[in-house]
Amino acid sequence: MDLFNPYNLQVITFIVLNGILAISIYITLATGQLSLGHAGFMSIGAYVASILTKQADVPLIFALLLGGLIAGVIALLIGAPTLKLHGLYLAIATLGFGEVVRVIFLNMEITNGALGITGLKSIGSTLYDWLKVTGLTGDSFGLSVLQMKAVLTLLFLLLLFGLVLFLTLRLHRSRIGRAFEAIKADETAAKAMGLPVAYYKMLAFIIGAVLAGFCGGLFAHITTTITPDDFNYHKVVEILSFAVIGGSEIVWGPLFGAFILTTLPEVLRVLAEYKMIMYGAIMVLVMAFRPHGLIGTDTFAKLFDRRRKQAARQAEEGM
Amino acid sequence: MLLELNNVGKSFGGITALRDVTFGVAEGEIVGLIGPNGAGKTTIFNMVTGIFEPSNGHISFAGQPLAGIPPHKITARGIARTFQNIRLFGHLSALENVKVGCHTWTRAGFWASLLKTRRQREEERAVEQKASELLAFVGLSDVADLRADTLPYGQQRRLEIARALATQPKLLLLDEPAAGMIESETKELMELVRKIRDNGTTVLLVEHDMGLVMNLCDKVVCINFGVKIAEGTPDEVQNHPDVIEAYLGKEEEAC
Ligand SMILES: Nc1ncnc2c1ncn2[C@@H]1O[C@H](COP(=O)(O)OP(=O)(O)O)[C@@H](O)[C@H]1O
Ligand SMILES: [Mg+2]
Numbered sequence: 036m037d038l039f040n041p042y043n044l045q046v047i048t049f050i051v052l053n054g055i056l057a058i059s060i061y062i063t064l065a066t067g068q069l070s071l072g073h074a075g076f077m078s079i080g081a082y083v084a085s086i087l088t089k090q091a092d093v094p095l096i097f098a099l100l101l102g103g104l105i106a107g108v109i110a111l112l113i114g115a116p117t118l119k120l121h122g123l124y125l126a127i128a129t130l131g132f133g134e135v136v137r138v139i140f141l142n143m144e145i146t147n148g149a150l151g152i153t154g155l156k157s158i159g160s161t162l163y164d165w166l167k168v169t170g171l172t173g174d175s176f177g178l179s180v181l182q183m184k185a186v187l188t189l190l191f192l193l194l195l196f197g198l199v200l201f202l203t204l205r206l207h208r209s210r211i212g213r214a215f216e217a218i219k220a221d222e223t224a225a226k227a228m229g230l231p232v233a234y235y236k237m238l239a240f241i242i243g244a245v246l247a248g249f250c251g252g253l254f255a256h257i258t259t260t261i262t263p264d265d266f267n268y269h270k271v272v273e274i275l276s277f278a279v280i281g282g283s284e285i286v287w288g289p290l291f292g293a294f295i296l297t298t299l300p301e302v303l304r305v306l307a308e309y310k311m312i313m314y315g316a317i318m319v320l321v322m323a324f325r326p327h328g329l330i331g332t333d334t335f336a337k338l339f340d341r342r343r344k345q346a347a348r349q350a351e352e353g354m
Numbered sequence: 355m356l357l358e359l360n361n362v363g364k365s366f367g368g369i370t371a372l373r374d375v376t377f378g379v380a381e382g383e384i385v386g387l388i389g390p391n392g393a394g395k396t397t398i399f400n401m402v403t404g405i406f407e408p409s410n411g412h413i414s415f416a417g418q419p420l421a422g423i424p425p426h427k428i429t430a431r432g433i434a435r436t437f438q439n440i441r442l443f444g445h446l447s448a449l450e451n452v453k454v455g456c457h458t459w460t461r462a463g464f465w466a467s468l469l470k471t472r473r474q475r476e477e478e479r480a481v482e483q484k485a486s487e488l489l490a491f492v493g494l495s496d497v498a499d500l501r502a503d504t505l506p507y508g509q510q511r512r513l514e515i516a517r518a519l520a521t522q523p524k525l526l527l528l529d530e531p532a533a534g535m536i537e538s539e540t541k542e543l544m545e546l547v548r549k550i551r552d553n554g555t556t557v558l559l560v561e562h563d564m565g566l567v568m569n570l571c572d573k574v575v576c577i578n579f580g581v582k583i584a585e586g587t588p589d590e591v592q593n594h595p596d597v598i599e600a601y602l603g604k605e606e607e608a609c
Contacts, residue, residue, distance in 0.1 A: 202468050205467065205468060205470060206464075206467055206468060209462060209467030209470075209474070209478070210457065210460055210462045210467060210474075210477075210478075210481075211462075211463070211464055211467045212467070213446075213450060213453055213454050213457075214454070214457060216443060216445070216446055216450070216454075217443045217446070217454045220442075220443035220444055220445060220446065221441050221442075221443060221444075223405065223441065224437065224441040224442070224443065225443075225454070226405075226424075226425040226426050226429075227403055227405075227425060227429060227434070227435055227437075227441075227518075228426075228429060228434075228454050228455050228457060228458075228517065228518075228520075228521060229426045229429035229430050229455075229457050229458035229521050230426055230454070230457055231424075231426050232426070238464060284445070332445060
């Protein structure tokens with residue numbers, strides 16, 4: 036079956052991974068902060084987790100969590116001076132942060148410089164080892180070892196993605212989520228309503244960094260190889276594009292953006308050398324016709340909630 | 355005095371916007387702050403709510419100085435405001451806007467919200483109820499689920515009042531609450547402000563609608579070019595020669 040081709044499974048796995056990254060950028064944007072530090076935090080998580088599993092034999096899941104946690108601690112440290120900045124100034128400062136991190140990893144011994152870290156034990160292998168303990172193998176499901184590993188990786192990523200999305204939606208519908216939305220809409224009014232704006236911006240920045248760091252660890256243990264260049268400004272632009280193309284008003288926007296931008300290169304593969312032209316053209320068209328991204332609050336209002344719109348119109352006419 | 359301004363001054367760069375302004379607001383009063391455009395009324399609100407620090411003088415609230423306290427903590431102490439140029443959270447529903455205002459008296463943090471602890475759920479119910487009550491209080495129950503920025507102007511002004519009341523203020527600052535309202539809406543607004551005061555919230559309001567000010571206020575303070583020129587009962591201020599010249603005279607010219 037074509038779906039169980041390990042290559043296709045890996046593409047789907049990357050869609051899911053980019054989904055978690057999309058949530059990471061969404062949460063920072065949810066307080067109106069344009070941070071371009073996500074690739075930097077991702078690389079911190081990737082290197083921390085990789086060094087832990089490879090050199091200290093730390094179990095994968097702890098290494099991943101620690102990668103996220105350390106990215107969060109770094110976010111706390113660099114957030115203190117930078118989060119006073121707004122808009123493009125914050126973007127430039129965080130972009131600079133990402134470059135600094137990259138150059139540090141490029142020059143450190145423990146990260147093996149430009150060659151990076153190779154030969155990591157993949158998530159698939161780790162999970163397959165666990166599976167073997169229970170007495171099951173790929174054969175039990177009629178799959179080859181390679182296929183089975185890819186399936187396990189995908190299931191693991193789906194589980195994590197589901198958990199992160201679930202918690203994000205919970206947060207969104209809470210006192211914290213309301214505070215984020217209020218700050219995004221109007222910081223001055225938010226302060227006047229008693230919200231500690233600096234605290235919430237820091238919180239969103241740290242959550243975004245922890246998730247990005249966690250994704251970095253996952254990325255490292257899917258590809259089994261990382262170099263500092265995996266997290267350069269191309270990655271920054273890629274992550275940001277999820278929100279730009281998909282929209283950043285609601286979490287479904289960046290998620291859809293991650294889906295489109297991860298799938299598109301695969302779909303366009305048939306176009307061979309014209310692939311990037313098409314890719315660019317599609318980006319330009321989306322921006323021309325949907326400047327706030329493909330998915331917005333209006334999308335679901337239009338699809339599911341005609342009645343609400345009607346009521347709004349009546350209220351307007353009534354006055 | 356609930357709110358006291360003592361010789362308060364404010365300059366922006368080299369320009370003096372306010373000079374030596376002294377007045378007080380007693381608990382339970384409705385006080386009007388009047389003066390021509392650019393007189394410095396909004397600047398006073400911005401200093402009382404901590405958005406700007408005064409350049410001179412001091413402000414105290416309930417006997418405590420406000421110097422150096424950030425805006426969100428001033429709100430937590432019991433001062434809430436509305437804005438002259440409406441500043442709602444436009445993409446949120448009317449109900450959500452009021453819920454944001456409930457932040458000061460609720461506690462649920464990051465972990466409680468993620469784990470949806472029992473206390474968090476109880477608190478959310480209390481917030482939902484309080485917000486609905488406040489929308490009913492200002493007469494906006496029907497539009498609770500509509501986006502704030504789709505509401506007509508008069509409703510947006512009332513929504514801002516509901517949102518400010520959600521912080522459970524002791525003192526409510528209203529910056530030109532009747533601006534852009536038609537006469538019937540202004541009448542409703544006056545009733546609303548009276549009800550707010552009767553419920554125990556002191557009100558300081560900036561307003562250009564003289565009918566409203568004279569009808570509603572226990573005391574009126576008039577400033578012109580950043581200087582207080584009169585203070586007293588509505589009648590006293592209305593008949594003060596400086597006020598007539600500076601403010602009412604100009605108003606008539608404009609008409
Ligand atoms: N943030 C600011 N920066 C510079 N000047 C300001 C600022 N806020 C107000 N001013 C100036 O202070 C004066 C008083 O403004 P304001 O308080 O808004 O008047 P009012 O509300 O009475 O119409 C005006 O001359 C205005 O230009
Ligand atoms: Mg003003």
